[in-house]
Amino acid sequence: MNFATRVLHGTSSIDRVTGASSIPIYQASTFHQFDIDQPGEYDYARSGNPTRQALEEMIAHLEGGKYGFAFASGMAAVSSVFLLFSAGDHLVVAEDVYGGTYRVLTNILSRLGVQVTFVDTTDPEAVQAAIQSNTRGLYLETPSNPTLKVTDLALLCSLARDKGLLTIVDNTFLTPYYQRPLELGADIVVHSATKFIGGHSDVVAGLVATRDERLGKQLYAIQNGFGSILGVQDCWLVMRGLKTLKTRLDVSSQSAAAIARWLDAHPLVDRVYYTGLPEHQGHYLQTRQASGHGAVLSFDLGSRERVKILLDAVKLPLVAVSLGAVESILSYPAQMSHASMPPEERRQRGITDGLLRLSVGLEDVDDLIADLEQALAATARYASANNTSSKSCGNW
Numbered sequence: 001m002n003f004a005t006r007v008l009h010g011t012s013s014i015d016r017v018t019g020a021s022s023i024p025i026y027q028a029s030t031f032h033q034f035d036i037d038q039p040g041e042y043d044y045a046r047s048g049n050p051t052r053q054a055l056e057e058m059i060a061h062l063e064g065g066k067y068g069f070a071f072a073s074g075m076a077a078v079s080s081v082f083l084l085f086s087a088g089d090h091l092v093v094a095e096d097v098y099g100g101t102y103r104v105l106t107n108i109l110s111r112l113g114v115q116v117t118f119v120d121t122t123d124p125e126a127v128q129a130a131i132q133s134n135t136r137g138l139y140l141e142t143p144s145n146p147t148l149k150v151t152d153l154a155l156l157c158s159l160a161r162d163k164g165l166l167t168i169v170d171n172t173f174l175t176p177y178y179q180r181p182l183e184l185g186a187d188i189v190v191h192s193a194t195k196f197i198g199g200h201s202d203v204v205a206g207l208v209a210t211r212d213e214r215l216g217k218q219l220y221a222i223q224n225g226f227g228s229i230l231g232v233q234d235c236w237l238v239m240r241g242l243k244t245l246k247t248r249l250d251v252s253s254q255s256a257a258a259i260a261r262w263l264d265a266h267p268l269v270d271r272v273y274y275t276g277l278p279e280h281q282g283h284y285l286q287t288r289q290a291s292g293h294g295a296v297l298s299f300d301l302g303s304r305e306r307v308k309i310l311l312d313a314v315k316l317p318l319v320a321v322s323l324g325a326v327e328s329i330l331s332y333p334a335q336m337s338h339a340s341m342p343p344e345e346r347r348q349r350g351i352t353d354g355l356l357r358l359s360v361g362l363e364d365v366d367d368l369i370a371d372l373e374q375a376l377a378a379t380a381r382y383a384s385a386n387n388t389s390s391k392s393c394g395n396w
């Protein structure tokens with residue numbers, strides 16, 4: 001079965017009891033035991049609930065795993081996975097990791113004695129060099145945010161396996177439709193289902209999948225013990241969103257590619273980051289390990305002044321944090337997702353004061369381009385009014 005079919009019929013998508021066309025919201029915290037000598041499948045909803053279970057089976061299936069888990073947010077999923085490690089353990093983590101992941105590692109897990117080294121995981125030698133005798137895990141995110149650097153998953157997973165490390169991959173940006181890390185050798189996949197999987201900017205959720213039985217049991221014990229489960233209403237919303245994941249991503253990614261090409265040719269744009277552009281440094285690797293380039297791109301306008309004018313002038317995209325929704329979302333990393341990073345470090349990573357990230361939604365692509373065109377024109381008027389060059393030097 002292909003993905004479009006699997007996302008609808010891969011696991012039971014109808015209610016086993018009534019045949020209802022969507023899995024019902026079992027709004028129950030506890031389950032009556034008809035015979036205490038023969039306990040039922042469910043007893044208490046933190047430990048298991050049929051609505052949540054349906055979602056968990058679906059993410060396991062789509063990622064090519066066996067065990068799935070739904071959490072109260074992407075960060076609850078990420079943090080729960082980190083609880084696999086113990087005081088004295090060391091992790092090697094992608095330096096471009098999601099800001100919340102960076103914060104939980106440096107502010108909370110560090111207090112519990114888990115040590116971390118952040119490295120540029122696009123450089124396998126740097127990863128190799130960071131591995132110590134107490135290293136237990138490798139944590140990756142590809143493409144990275146917001147400059148979309150691509151990490152070689154198969155290569156790093158096999159390197160980690162040789163050293164006995166667990167590999168964990170945050171697959172939020174591409175989803176299992178475009179990239180399946182477990183099939184490339186990863187042990188655990190994590191998601192912010194708040195983004196493309198939910199897809200409608202109306203729910204905060206996290207998912208985890210693995211195919212390893214021992215890890216599945218450990219993750220279950222953490223989910224049940226720590227207790228940051230996803231509520232049943234939100235499970236239902238995520239399943240509702242998942243049904244159209246493939247169709248949404250087809251359209252959004254096609255539009256993202258068209259917008260990236262258009263921006264790339266635009267004289268008022270210094271630089272565009274999109275793995276679908278052949279000149280992007282990760283283009284060929286991405287083409288090899290993923291079946292698509294996704295719906296997120298970044299572009300650099302050269303200055304904060306021009307960013308400000310553009311954000312005031314655009315009419316269609318939300319100006320907001322987050323990504324992966326039916327509506328386009330324009331984010332300003334320097335003041336949003338990466339605000340807490342020291343300015344010098346931001347600049348080194350290409351997160352300049354002129355950089356914007358666009359998550360492309362389902363609007364008509366010509367309307368999106370027209371909106372961006374009029375907003376870019378507004379920045380040109382500012383530039384000529386201030387008698388400055390509108391095109392600064394992009395450094396390819």
Ligand SMILES: *Cc1c(COP(=O)(O)O)cnc(C)c1O
Binds near residue numbers: 076098172204205
């Ligand atoms: C949003 C995001 C997270 C965190 O997820 P929440 O649902 O916001 O807790 C983790 N990783 C990536 C790549 C994200 O974009």
